[in-house]
Amino acid sequence: MPNSSSIVLSARALERTVTRMADEILERNDGTDGLVLVGIQRRGVQIAERIAARIESSEGVRVPLGALDITLYRDDLQTVGPRPVVGKTLIPIALDGRNVVIVDDVLFTGRTIRAALDELADFGRPARVGLAVLIDRGGRELPIQPDVVGTHVEAPHGARVDVFVKELDGKDEVVLTSGGTA
Amino acid sequence: MSAPLGKDLLGLEQLTAEQITLVLDTAVPLKEISERTIKKVPTLRGATIVNLFFEASTRTRISFEFAEKRMSADTVNVGAAGSSVSKGETLVDTARNLEAMRIDMVVIRHPASGAAQFLAERIESNVINAGDGTHEHPTQGLLDLLTLRDHFGTIAGKKVCLCGDVLHSRVARSNIWGLSKLGAEVAVCGPRSLLPNAIEDMGVRVFDRIEAAIEWADALNVLRLQLERMHAGYIPSLREYNRVFGVTRERLERAPRDVLILHPGPMNRGVEIDSDVADGPHSVILNQVTNGVAIRMAVLYLLSGNSPQLAEAAKGAA
Amino acid sequence: MSAHRDVLLKGGRLVDPSSKLDGIGDLLVRDGKIESVGGTIAAPADATVIDCTGQVVAPGFIDVHCHLREPGREDVETIATGARAAAAGGFTAVCAMPNTDPVTDNQAAVGFVLKQGKAAAAARVYPIGAISIGERGERLAEFGEMVGAGAIAVSDDGKPVVSAQLMRTALEYARTFGIPVADHCEDPTLAEGGAMNEGLVSARLGLKGIPSEAEEIMAIRDILLARRTGGHVHLCHMSTRGSVELIRWGKDRNIRVTAEVCPHHLSLTETEVEGYDTHAKMNPPLRTADDVDALQQAVKDGTIDVIATDHAPHHYDEKEREFADAPNGIVGFETALAVNITWLVKPGIISLATLIDKMSCAPAKLFHLPGGTLRRGGAADVTVFDPVREWTVEPTRFFTKGRNTPYTGRTLTGLVACVLVDGRIVHTVKG
Numbered sequence: 029m030p031n032s033s034s035i036v037l038s039a040r041a042l043e044r045t046v047t048r049m050a051d052e053i054l055e056r057n058d059g060t061d062g063l064v065l066v067g068i069q070r071r072g073v074q075i076a077e078r079i080a081a082r083i084e085s086s087e088g089v090r091v092p093l094g095a096l097d098i099t100l101y102r103d104d105l106q107t108v109g110p111r112p113v114v115g116k117t118l119i120p121i122a123l124d125g126r127n128v129v130i131v132d133d134v135l136f137t138g139r140t141i142r143a144a145l146d147e148l149a150d151f152g153r154p155a156r157v158g159l160a161v162l163i164d165r166g167g168r169e170l171p172i173q174p175d176v177v178g179t180h181v182e183a184p185h186g187a188r189v190d191v192f193v194k195e196l197d198g199k200d201e202v203v204l205t206s207g208g209t210a
Numbered sequence: 211m212s213a214p215l216g217k218d219l220l221g222l223e224q225l226t227a228e229q230i231t232l233v234l235d236t237a238v239p240l241k242e243i244s245e246r247t248i249k250k251v252p253t254l255r256g257a258t259i260v261n262l263f264f265e266a267s268t269r270t271r272i273s274f275e276f277a278e279k280r281m282s283a284d285t286v287n288v289g290a291a292g293s294s295v296s297k298g299e300t301l302v303d304t305a306r307n308l309e310a311m312r313i314d315m316v317v318i319r320h321p322a323s324g325a326a327q328f329l330a331e332r333i334e335s336n337v338i339n340a341g342d343g344t345h346e347h348p349t350q351g352l353l354d355l356l357t358l359r360d361h362f363g364t365i366a367g368k369k370v371c372l373c374g375d376v377l378h379s380r381v382a383r384s385n386i387w388g389l390s391k392l393g394a395e396v397a398v399c400g401p402r403s404l405l406p407n408a409i410e411d412m413g414v415r416v417f418d419r420i421e422a423a424i425e426w427a428d429a430l431n432v433l434r435l436q437l438e439r440m441h442a443g444y445i446p447s448l449r450e451y452n453r454v455f456g457v458t459r460e461r462l463e464r465a466p467r468d469v470l471i472l473h474p475g476p477m478n479r480g481v482e483i484d485s486d487v488a489d490g491p492h493s494v495i496l497n498q499v500t501n502g503v504a505i506r507m508a509v510l511y512l513l514s515g516n517s518p519q520l521a522e523a524a525k526g527a528a
Numbered sequence: 529m530s531a532h533r534d535v536l537l538k539g540g541r542l543v544d545p546s547s548k549l550d551g552i553g554d555l556l557v558r559d560g561k562i563e564s565v566g567g568t569i570a571a572p573a574d575a576t577v578i579d580c581t582g583q584v585v586a587p588g589f590i591d592v593h594c595h596l597r598e599p600g601r602e603d604v605e606t607i608a609t610g611a612r613a614a615a616a617g618g619f620t621a622v623c624a625m626p627n628t629d630p631v632t633d634n635q636a637a638v639g640f641v642l643k644q645g646k647a648a649a650a651a652r653v654y655p656i657g658a659i660s661i662g663e664r665g666e667r668l669a670e671f672g673e674m675v676g677a678g679a680i681a682v683s684d685d686g687k688p689v690v691s692a693q694l695m696r697t698a699l700e701y702a703r704t705f706g707i708p709v710a711d712h713c714e715d716p717t718l719a720e721g722g723a724m725n726e727g728l729v730s731a732r733l734g735l736k737g738i739p740s741e742a743e744e745i746m747a748i749r750d751i752l753l754a755r756r757t758g759g760h761v762h763l764c765h766m767s768t769r770g771s772v773e774l775i776r777w778g779k780d781r782n783i784r785v786t787a788e789v790c791p792h793h794l795s796l797t798e799t800e801v802e803g804y805d806t807h808a809k810m811n812p813p814l815r816t817a818d819d820v821d822a823l824q825q826a827v828k829d830g831t832i833d834v835i836a837t838d839h840a841p842h843h844y845d846e847k848e849r850e851f852a853d854a855p856n857g858i859v860g861f862e863t864a865l866a867v868n869i870t871w872l873v874k875p876g877i878i879s880l881a882t883l884i885d886k887m888s889c890a891p892a893k894l895f896h897l898p899g900g901t902l903r904r905g906g907a908a909d910v911t912v913f914d915p916v917r918e919w920t921v922e923p924t925r926f927f928t929k930g931r932n933t934p935y936t937g938r939t940l941t942g943l944v945a946c947v948l949v950d951g952r953i954v955h956t957v958k959g
Contacts, residue, residue: 097239100251100281100511110214111515116239150248223732302848322850323734324804343852345734383734406731407739 036163036181036189037202045178046075049160050082052176056158057127060087064123064154066094068132068144069115074193075162076131094119096130101143123152129176133191135161138172163202165189215512218330218337221346222387230388234356236508237501243280244503254283254514257314262304263340264290264320269475270340270350273499274317277506283315301325305332315513318342336513344378350474351384353505355392357498358429361470366393371423372414373457374433374482375404377444381474385431386414399423400433400455403444420455424462429470432457435482448481458484468492475499532952534558536571540580540912544587544902545885546893555585557908560951565902576953580912583945586884587900588620588651588909589865590891593685593710593764593788593836595857596622596653598644599637600629605841605929607641610861611648613928614839615955617861618887618944620899620909621652622839626663627686633658633669635677642678650954651947652909654897659684659698659709665691668701675705680895683710685764688746690716695750699759708762708786708895713746713771714738714812723852725798725813733801735851738813740768747771751778751785762894763787765838767812769822776831786894788836789823791860791867792934796820800934806847806854807934810840824871827886828878833894835886837864841930859930863921865913867935869942873915880915908951917943 037045057063060083067076073095080093097115105111130144141159148157160176165183183189187206192199214232215225222230243251259278263271271287278285301320305328308316315336318326323343330337341347355365362368370389376382376398389396390413398405399417409416417423424430435451445451452458462469471483471493479485488495535557542565543550554569555562571577596610607624614622624641626632632641638655645653657674661667663684671682682702689695689711702709719742724730726737747763751774754761763775766787778785792810797817800808808814826832840857847854868887872878878886888911892900899909920939923931947955 100243100253105253105514106256108515111236111512114236114239114511117242146252150246150250152247300845300849302845320850322852324851327804328850343734344736380734383732407726407737408728408731411728412731 031205033203033205035201036204037179039200042162042200042202045162046078047082049162049176049178050079050086053079053129053158053160054083054087056175057129060089060091062125062127062155064092064094064121064126064128066096066119066128066130066148068130068140069095069097070196071191071193072132074195075133079131079160092121096144096147098140098143098147101147103139103143117147119151123148123154126154127156127158128154129158129160131160133161134163134165134189135159135174136165136167138168138170141172142170162191163189214515215509217513218326218339219348219509219513220326220330220337220339222348222351222384222391223346225391227391230352230355230391233352233505233508233512234359236512237352237356237504240507240511241500241504243507244500249280250282251280252282253511254278254281257283257514258312259283259285259315259317259510260308260313261285261287262316262318263288264318264325265341267319267341269499270319273502274340274506276503277510280503281507281510283510301328302332305329308335309333315510338509338513341380343380345380346384347380348384349502349506349509350381351388352509353498353502354381354385354431354472354474355388356501356505357472357494358470360497360501361494362428365389367395369395369397369426369428370431371397371399371417371427371429372431372433373399373420373423374455375435375439376400376409376433377404377406378436378439379433381431382433386412397423397426401445401451404439420457421461421464424457424465424469427469428467429472430457431472431474432483434474434476435478437478448478452481456482456484457487459486459490462487462492470494472498532560534563534572534575535948535951535953536569536575536577537580537585537910537912538577540583540585542566542585542902543881543884544889545881546587546889546901547903549902550881555902555910557910557948557951560908562902562904562906562908562910565904578912578946582914583912584880584915585902586911586913587888587892587902588911588947588949589618589887590895590897590900591619591622591837591839591861591864592681592762592834592891592895594622594624594839594861595627595841596624597841598628599640604843607644607653608648608650609927609929610839610841611645611650611653613859613861613926614651615947615949616927616944617863618865618911618913618947619651619861620911620947620949621654621897622861623654623656623680623895625683625685626656626658627684631658631663632656633661633663635670635673638674638677638679651949654678654680656681656683656685656710658682659689660694663687665689665694668694668697671701671705671707675707679707680897681708681710681762683712683764685710685712688712688714688716692749692753696753696757699753699757699761703757703759706896708760710762710764711746711750712764713743713750713766715742715745718742718745722813723809724801725815727798727816729798729801733804735801738811740770740815740819743768743812744770744774748774751775751783754778754785755781755783758784760784760786765790765793765812765836766823766832767793767815767819769819772822772826772831775826779831786833787831788834789827789832790836790838791864792858794820794823794827794835795867795871796934801851804851805934806849806851807858807932807936809851809854809856810838810858811856824877827872828882833886834891835864835868836891837861839928841928842932844931847932858932858934859926859928861928862926863933863935863940865944866919866940866942869915870940874941908948910948911944912946913942913944915942917941919943
């Protein structure tokens with residue numbers, strides 16, 4: 029059976045979605061005080077950067093922005109091979125007492141967020157940790173729920189949701205691919 | 211798909227440039243872990259690593275142990291003294307015992323060249339060579355490469371001279387292979403009595419005078435001169451060695467460019483290297499030590515993907 | 529004592545350089561002697577007839593250099609197992625080096641080796657006595673008494689004779705008894721701690737090398753001392769091009785120097801050590817392709833007189849260890865012929881007749897031993913082998929207790945079919 033693809037978010041829609049996510053984060057945090065955004069490698073980092081840029085333009089405040097690579101915290105390392113490439117982790121300030129918002133592109137099983145929570149704990153004890161995702165495609169395998177969602181997508185288990193960002197992929201777009209042999 | 215490094219790390223001679231670059235690239239993001247409040251990631255949780263040191267070593271053993279612990283592995287240290295080794299147990303029996311205890315990885319330092327390969331051929335666990343006789347010391351070679359790359363941005367085209375006792379140096383051999391594979395120009399400099407006869411056939415150039423080496427090089431990797439070499443008659447005295455081959459500030463000041471200084475340690479200050487060079491602005495000796503932990507973490511991480519026992523255990527748990 | 533049955537070897541290719549014989553014919557053996565040779569011989573009543581069609585019938589091989597480990601290391605080899613293995617390799621006589629424990633340095637020890645050899649009832653075993661007491665390189669052993677008890681040469685093999693003065697005296701003293709003085713040529717200060725040939729491979733593997741000069745310096749010393757004394761010096765297991773040139777120099781001047789080379793030095797190079805394979809560890813070490821080439825040519829042109837095995841069995845777990853700590857040596861009896869055919873005869877470097885000369889006629893002549901000929905009336909020590917038959921080396925099938933060979937798994941050409949010692953069949957292969 030051939031794959032069928034559909035665009036979930038166009039470039040314009042993606043921009044509007046990020047803007048709304050930024051506003052929601054501000055609303056939930058009641059402003060920028062103590063707010064830290066931490067993007068998950070890879071495309072969560074770019075989404076977090078855009079949210080930070082939107083916040084800066086609306087609030088005039090540059091919120092601290094970090095990057096988290098969760099490879100070394102994955103729970104499937106012993107079964108996958110060869111070793112996945114390890115990306116960069118950068119947490120620019122101490123997290124103790126802060127309101128940390130984890131930003132990722134797609135929320136699926138929840139395992140990545142589980143790993144991210146473990147890793148964040150190694151950097152200190154935030155007052156609160158939230159989760160903002162561009163796409164929630166369902167299919168959770170762990171009790172993890174997002175606080176801020178860009179958009180929900182009904183994607184069957186074998187389907188793929190690909191987020192493209194200009195910085196890495198040359199275009200902004202979210203595509204749902206279903207069917208195939210998956 | 212097989213793991214990118216294979217089962218063991220025995221030497222840099224067997225690795226490709228791509229494999230070496232993979233280790234260096236993996237080590238870069240791992241450096242950050244050692245800067246955290248909690249310097250530990252759960253990657254090797256449940257893995258058992260034995261550090262089998264048949265030869266005295268402080269720096270390498272501690273560096274490996276830090277790397278293992280920062281990756282959450284369980285580690286056991288076995289030294290030659292006080293173990294069954296001192297009671298005459300052969301290496302093959304040691305190997306069989308480790309195998310029977312279901313060890314995931316073995317880090318071995320041994321006075322005999324080829325000991326790491328000997329062990330690797332006899333056990334299923336991953337084997338990491340932490341220095342075998344006068345053969346290779348691959349993690350030291352890798353951390354030297356990382357230190358050079360950090361500084362210069364690239365290895366290719368750089369001129370690196372290994373100074374001193376190349377004949378008995380496993381560090382020199384690993385450096386020669388690693389540097390050559392990554393495209394550096396490699397030279398050695400030292401008394402001919404401490405250079406292998408066939409050194410030119412290994413694709414390196416030879417400087418008889420340290421002054422000429424300094425004039426040529428972008429970086430010097432100054433090897434430790436072991437005191438027993440003097441007793442064995444390879445050189446007449448340490449004093450003369452320093453006067454003829456010592457890396458001194460005066461000599462470096464006459465160089466046409468800044469020369470980066472590396473040393474695998476431990477240093478004999480005032481013999482192969484003077485203190486004001488070791489502690490000087492162009493010394494990256496402490497960067498080497500820092501990079502050592504990251505390189506060893508990277509090697510542990512990359513090899514662990516090919517641990518048959520871990521894979522077996524994971525399958526059983528699934 | 530009952531006479532053995534006659535043995536008639538029918539239809540083989542008789543090759544005997546000592547009598548310039550090379551042709552198809554029969555050979556009859558009676559009462560331990562060669563009764564008649566050549567042409568068609570009618571089988572006497574009760575004779576054992578062996579069809580040798582397609583086989584070579586040659587004077588039995590004589591190994592002037594082997595280690596049978598008894599007394600002292602009977603767990604590794606005994607004179608009985610060694611003599612049996614030698615027969616399986618086509619050897620009808622072997623000369624046992626004296627570096628046992630205790631050292632064969634007196635007439636009683638010589639007598640013991642001889643007695644065990646006779647009891648083995650396989651290849652003949654000739655004792656070589658030590659040059660110095662305990663092979664310590666200090667005082668001469670009693671050559672006269674040892675020769676009286678059956679020693680056929682003297683050597684401190686395993687160790688060089690370090691003192692030039694002692695070597696000189698040995699060469700002089702040995703003249704009375706007409707025996708060769710066999711020396712293991714090695715300058716111990718140059719070779720100290722060495723584990724393999726010094727060169728690119730040793731540099732890469734980080735193993736201490738033994739330079740060719742360690743052998744060559746002692747070789748020329750011995751040649752010069754032979755010139756001074758008029759004694760017969762026999763240089764053991766030559767391994768380098770330089771040694772070949774020095775021997776040639778000596779022979780050109782009619783100095784009484786003879787030399788041997790081992791099959792492994794004629795076939796393998798230092799690259800065998802790659803991977804730290806202890807089965808490629810021996811002393812002298814495997815050298816370079818250039819050395820192998822020089823040694824092959826030296827066999828061809830006569831600079832090298834004999835091919836000897838240096839058969840040196842070790843217990844398997846002694847070899848299963850770190851390269852630098854593993855003992856030197858490999859077993860050689862049961863692969864010697866096939867290695868020599870595979871690397872020397874098959875590529876056309878030497879003829880089969882030359883090989884038989886180096887393995888049989890020349891050793892008999894130089895060490896004054898019976899055999900080494902198919903002449904009528906000679907000792908009935910005969911080896912029959914198939915010169916084209918291929919087989920794969922499987923150490924577990926060896927007669928020697930040793931399994932330490934670098935040829936495991938290799939397919940070689942030339943298989944021993946039948947061996948007669950003193951007219952008796954001591955080894956035979958079916959099919």
